[in-house]
Amino acid sequence: MAKIGIDLGGTKLRAAVLSEEFEVVEWFESLSEVQRGPAHTIALMISMIHQGMEKHSISGIGIGAPGPLDNKKGILLESPNFPGWKEVSIVDELSNVFSLPIQLNNDAQAAALAEAIKGNGKGYESVWYTTVSTGIGSGFVINERLFSGAAGCAGEIGNMIIQPGGREQSNLNAGALEAYASGTAIGEIAKERYNWQGGAAEVMERAIKGNAEAIGLVDETIGALAIGIANIVHTINPAVFVIGGGVMKHHDYLLPLLRHKTIPLLYPSMVSSFKLVPAALQEEAGVIGAALLVNHS
Amino acid sequence: MAKIGIDLGGTKLRAAVLSEEFEVVEWFESLSEVQRGPAHTIALMISMIHQGMEKHSISGIGIGAPGPLDNKKGILLESPNFPGWKEVSIVDELSNVFSLPIQLNNDAQAAALAEAIKGNGKGYESVWYTTVSTGIGSGFVINERLFSGAAGCAGEIGNMIIQPGGREQSNLNAGALEAYASGTAIGEIAKERYNWQGGAAEVMERAIKGNAEAIGLVDETIGALAIGIANIVHTINPAVFVIGGGVMKHHDYLLPLLRHKTIPLLYPSMVSSFKLVPAALQEEAGVIGAALLVNHS
Incomplete structure (x- = not known):
């Protein structure tokens, strides 16, 4: 039905x-x-x-x-x-x-379920999905079932500490992943450093056009995200890692960089099972997942 | 049978x-x-x-x-x-x-399975087990089944990066958890700083007796471990977190410190489901888990 x-x-x-x-x-x-x-x-x-x-x-x-x-x-x-x-x-x-x-x-x-069952995670035993947007959220699906954790908080990797004592943002831990790699963080850093007002989207567009400052900022962002991804892979070694969200819109440009920075952080025995793919579903992911x-x- | x-x-x-x-x-x-x-x-x-x-x-x-x-x-x-x-x-x-x-x-x-089914993880839907010994290893059990990941590498949290560009040890990532909180790391740091030759066991014993330098080193170790634990809890939010291994032998002393340092790193909504308990099984964990x-x- x-x-x-x-x-x-x-x-x-x-x-x-x-x-x-x-x-x-x-x-x-x-x-x-x-x-x-x-x-x-x-x-x-x-x-x-x-x-x-x-x-x-x-x-x-x-x-x-x-x-x-x-x-x-x-x-x-x-x-x-x-x-x-x-x-x-x-x-x-x-x-x-x-x-x-x-x-x-x-x-x-919900979006993790949609990707696991109808999107680019289809057919894999375990699917980790991360969305990089205003914030950073995730979901973990094992054998087509959502694993939400004891308090429904599995996937709250925005608050994962990747730089103790580092950048602060809203109610996150100091040095949390989301304070470096979310759309909010990228937009704030771009504003502080270069007085660009257009948020993460402007940074991405400038980088794609070859602006050296924007490229530098994208490099930092992707470096932070690579640490987060490597930490997740060392923790649960998913069969596929699906990444989506507004910040990853230009995935043709970003995913090769992200692979390039993540792979050296993995144990060699993990590399062959490391599959990083873009999300397949767009605005319909929310309702399908729900x-x-x-x-x- | x-x-x-x-x-x-x-x-x-x-x-x-x-x-x-x-x-x-x-x-x-x-x-x-x-x-x-x-x-x-x-x-x-x-x-x-x-x-x-x-x-x-x-x-x-x-x-x-x-x-x-x-x-x-x-x-x-x-x-x-x-x-x-x-x-x-x-x-x-x-x-x-x-x-x-x-x-x-x-x-x-194997030890994770033993703790999940016969030890202090018994009765919980999801059990994360970490052993802090010469190295740091882990296992993840959901509904009494081991979740080993795509290449059997789930639980390799010793290589989780908690301090980019930080301490180096053997083939780990620079700044990996195991380079701060394993028995090997504690022993090496104690030797470099204070020329103590007795490894992590000596550090723990000195700390318990009230030696200020040893207490400082234990504080750093437990701080690193707290970051690792908080990162795991934000990733998979297990129903119980069992911690064992030789370094945690004096768990009456160490676990309250570890809770004290971990809880402020968690989102408030996670705190009530955060259960950190010592391993119950000793040398028989290996054969039971096997x-x-x-x-x-």
């Missing part, structure tokens, strides 16, 4: 009806308007689900949302992208309306 | 017959004499297995040995502790003699 996947973002709310093969058969999209409070956004969601159920038999609903959240209790905790939302029991709210299995997890973990949460959590 | 577990170390060879509940019912031990070459040590092993089979019906044999090794092919690669051993097909050699399932894995992963490899790999 079909499922509904919901991708709740700080800006957009997307929902889709997915076939049994997890192909998108209906698509709903609106602004999420989270600043108007949870009741408003949840009402938008309910309306999309009702529309989806009019034409399709639905066997479950999955929701991907920014963390921190409690995936077991189905509660959104406090997110910087959702001002005023605090401990919102989103799964209970929807369960009051729909008698269906409903699963919540964070957006990176729908997959129903049976693959 | 009973199983035989073999713990092949650089100094000692141990084998045991384990009951269905993985209690030790027979114990064999000799020097492993690895310097005499693989044929000699394998002959010792075969003799122990024959003795074990005289009184017991045996359904499988597991072997734990120092890495690097290929657990899927059952081959020991080159180990610094086994001079002259190179690509020894130990599983094939034993299969020529015994028509039984035979599994090889590294000693840390025997568990047969059905839990």
